[in-house]
Structures are given as structure tokens and as C-alpha cells.
């Protein structure tokens with residue numbers, strides 16, 4: 329083995345003259361690993377993100393006009409763009425450092441520690457506690473240095489002949505590439521965790537105002553409290569969720585959120601969340617139904633909603649001729665439209681900010697959504713609301729060109745909750761119970777039939793209001809054998825639910841709910 333007389337230290341691995349690219353890649357991947365691991369740990373334990381802290385520090389330092397120009401050019405994307413810029417600068421610095429690394433490993437490691445310390449200092453400068461900021465920085469620095477050393481060993485192999493190096497190259501690329509992918513995943517995962525945390529903090533800090541018109545407490549007997557029957561109010565965590573969002577649009581920056589009222593109006597305007605919260609609010613109990621709910625399905629729930637009545641906003645904007653459709657648009661591009669007249673006629677039609685006594689949960693539309701009694705969600709209940717647009721009927725909401733009906737009034741439906749599908753009963757008197765709904769019309773009657781026997785009226789729970797579902801219950805003398813139980817409801821106007829079975833598309837399923845039960849002696 330020969331000793332290179334030009335090398336600074338023969339004991340140290342020399343830079344492989346053929347692999348400055350690999351050394352640079354090593355530095356870049358090490359930096360990504362440092363950032364990714366720090367971000368993941370920060371997100372997982374609720375410690376500050378150092379990249380965001382550096383970004384915030386930059387924003388604080390930058391002169392006002394520059395900041396405004398940035399916001400003007402990038403819109404509310406200015407912060408993600410800034411964060412991306414910081415990551416890019418770090419990656420480029422990493423690539424440069426990487427080229428030094430084979431000869432000056434200690435210097436480069438010191439660079440990582442110094443950069444991490446700067447990040448921690450930025451976080452502390454932004455008012456974060458010292459220990460978590462330093463902990464995150466330490467994780468990042470240690471990961472970065474370990475990855476740097478590990479990859480360097482693969483990148484520079486002075487002990488191998490050139491042919492050995494060529495083989496190594498593929499392995500190096502695989503390991504470096506794999507590490508980079510892991511680092512990016514860690515970073516993205518960490519920032520998702522962090523945004524969920526921030527959202528939780530944000531919601532905890534919100535105090536819903538006392539509504540001007542409070543919903544009366546439910547009348548005694550409105551909730552029969554029968555085991556197996558849907559409770560009168562669906563707890564938020566059990567409320568069905570239907571949307572096109574792959575992930576909940578993170579409206580984390582409440583200061584940047586606005587509700588805009590525009591289109592065929594005399595005086596377009598927009599409101600901040602604080603301004604919206606200052607308007608008089610109402611409270612209403614409304615059953616929300618998805619058009620995709622099949623007969624006997626569970627895409628339906630009832631909540632006590634709180635928010636600003638739509639007429640308040642529409643009067644302020646001043647409707648112009650042709651403002652026939654009210655289209656809600658969401659921050660993520662969803663839209664749903666319904667007759668403006670419905671918004672004016674339905675006392676409970678509102679921009680909701682509260683659900684069952686808490687600020688809207690993120691998955692149900694935080695910070696604001698529409699709730700309109702009597703209309704399926706796909707034409708009315710826009711979550712993560714950002715625009716109320718008054719239009720004609722020429723404009724289509726999201727689902728209309730996708731084959732769903734333009735108008736979506738909720739059809740009268742009933743559902744049998746007890747006995748549950750698949751239960752085997754013992755002979756004797758057994759309960760049959762469930763819920764029925766016809767929002768805006770109410771439920772007048774529910775009848776039950778066993779096999780081909782007569783229709784028998786069920787007992788109805790007290791009505792919470794015409795916009796809500798109503799529980800019902802009865803009992804039957806179960807005799808051994810297999811039986812079919814069928815139910816049907818009649819709405820408050822005396823119209824029975826449709827018997828003919830039809831699928832959910834294009835405007836809601838119809839048909840009587842039924843179930844087969846086996847009864848043993």
C-alpha cells in the first residue's frame with residue numbers, strides 16, 4: 329500500500345478524487361436527515377419546529393414592504409414557500425460541506441452543531457422554552473453527523489481498488505437515496521403532527537359566544553335512551569364524515585382565514601373569524617344526511633349547531649336580481665349550491681362555527697361550515713368554508729357534473745337499529761326500535777311489520793324539532809323461525825316514505841328498511 333504524500337494525514341481516509349459528487353450528496357442527505365429527524369421529534373412531542381422558528385425570525389426581521397410584497401406574490405402560500413426556501417438553502421450548504429467532509433470531518437460536524445444551535449436560538453427567540461428547543465436541535469445535529477459519517481464511509485473507500493469502488497457506487501446511491509426518502513418522510517410526518525397539534529391548541533383557545541337565540545333543552549322523552557338505538561345527539565367523534573379531502577385542509581392560520589360574500593350582491597364583503605364571531609349567533613338542532621346514505625345506512629347524524637344565520641350575511645351583502653343559487657366554496661376547492669330562497673326561509677340555515685357545544689372539529693369543517701336543514705350535504709353543507717357566492721343556476725356545485733342531481737332535498741327515511749343485523753333472538757316479547765327523519769317536515773308516524781303481517785304503529789319519542797330525526801320503538805312477539813321486520817315512516821305533512829327501492833345516485837336512496845332475524849325457542 330502506498331501513502332499519498334499530498335494527503336494531509338495518511339491515517340485519515342483521503343478524498344476520493346472521483347467522487348466529489350458522492351461527498352456532496354453525503355452532505356445533502358445528512359442535512360435532510362438532520363432536518364427530517366428534528367421535525368419528526370418536534371411534531372411527535374409538541375416541541376417547536378426549528379425550520380419554522382427560523383422562518384418566523386426571518387419574517388420578523390424583514391422590512392414590512394418586503395414582507396407585504398412576499399405575501400402579495402405568494403398569497404397565503406408565503407410561509408410554506410419561506411420554509412421550502414430555508415430547507416433548500418440548508419440542503420445546498422450541506423452539499424458544500426459534504427465536499428469538505430472527507431478531509432475535514434470535525435469541521436463539518438461542528439458546522440452541523442452550529443446550525444442546530446442557531447435553529448434552537450431562533451426558536452428561543454420566538455418565545456419557545458429552551459429545553460425542548462435544544463432537545464430538538466440535539467436530535468437533528470446528532471442524526472446529521474451520524475448520517476454524514478455513515479455515508480462518508482460508503483462514499484470514500486480508499487482501501488478498495490477502482491473496481492470495488494464501482495460496485496460500491498450503486499450501494500452508495502441506494503443507501504443515500506433511501507436515507508433521503510426516509511428523511512423527507514420524517515419531515516413531512518413531523519409537520520403533519522405539528523399542524524394537528526396547533527389546530528388542537530387553536531380550538532381549545534376559542535370561546536363560542538352565547539347564542540342570541542338558544543335552542544331549548546330537548547323535551548323530556550326525546551331521547552328514549554334505548555340500548556342499540558342511535559342517541560338523539562350524535563357525539564362529534566362518532567359523527568359520520570364524508571368529504572373529498574385526502575387530508576383535512578389545515579386551516580391552522582386562523583388570522584389568514586376569511587369568509588368572503590360575493591357574486592350577485594350589491595355590497596360584497598369579507599369577514600375575519602373574529603368578525604364572524606362578533607355577529608349574533610343562533611343555535612339549532614339539525615339532522616345532517618349524506619345523499620350516499622343507502623337504506624339502513626349510517627351516513628346521518630344529529631348535532632346542536634351554532635352559528636351565524638345566513639339571512640344576516642345575505643342582507644348585509646344585498647341580493648341582486650339573479651342571485652338564485654347560494655354556492656358555498658371551501659378552502660380546498662369543493663363547492664355546493666342550493667336555492668337562495670332556502671337560505672332565507674330556513675330559520676336554522678347558518679354558517680356554523682360550533683357543533684355540540686365545541687368549536688367545529690377539524691374533520692367537520694373548522695373554522696366554519698354551512699348547515700342547511702332539509703338538504704343533503706353534497707348540495708349544502710360545505711365544510712372549511714371560505715366563500716359564499718351568489719350565482720344563477722348556470723353554475724354547478726362539485727358533485728353536479730359528476731352525475732348527482734342539481735337539487736338535493738332530503739328524502740323521508742327510517743332505520744331499524746334494534747335488533748341489530750345478525751342478532752339471534754330468543755322467543756318472547758322483543759323490542760324493535762330505530763330512528764326516522766324528514767328534515768324540515770318532521771316525522772308523524774312510524775310503522776313496523778313482521779313478515780306479511782299488518783303494519784303496526786310504533787311509539788314515537790318526543791320530537792326535538794322538525795329538522796331532527798325522531799326515535800321510535802315498539803315490540804313484537806318473537807316466535808321461533810326466521811322473520812323479516814320492515815319499517816316505514818310518514819313525514820309531518822302526511823307523506824309516507826317512498827316504498828320503491830332506488831339507489832343513492834342521483835338524488836338519494838329510497839325503499840323501506842328491513843332486516844331478517846332468526847328466533848330460537
Ligand SMILES: Nc1nc2c(c(=O)[nH]1)N[C@H]1C(S)=C(S)[C@@H](COP(=O)(O)O)O[C@H]1N2
Nearest residue numbers: 568569570571572618658662705706709711
Ligand atoms: N369542503 C367540503 N365540504 C363538504 C364535502 C366535501 O367533500 N368537501 N362533502 C359534503 C358532503 S357530501 C356531506 S354528506 C357533508 C358531510 O359532513 P360531515 O363530514 O361533517 O358529516 O359535508 C359536505 N361538505
Ligand SMILES: [Mo]
Nearest residue numbers: 618619705706
Ligand atoms: Mo354526502
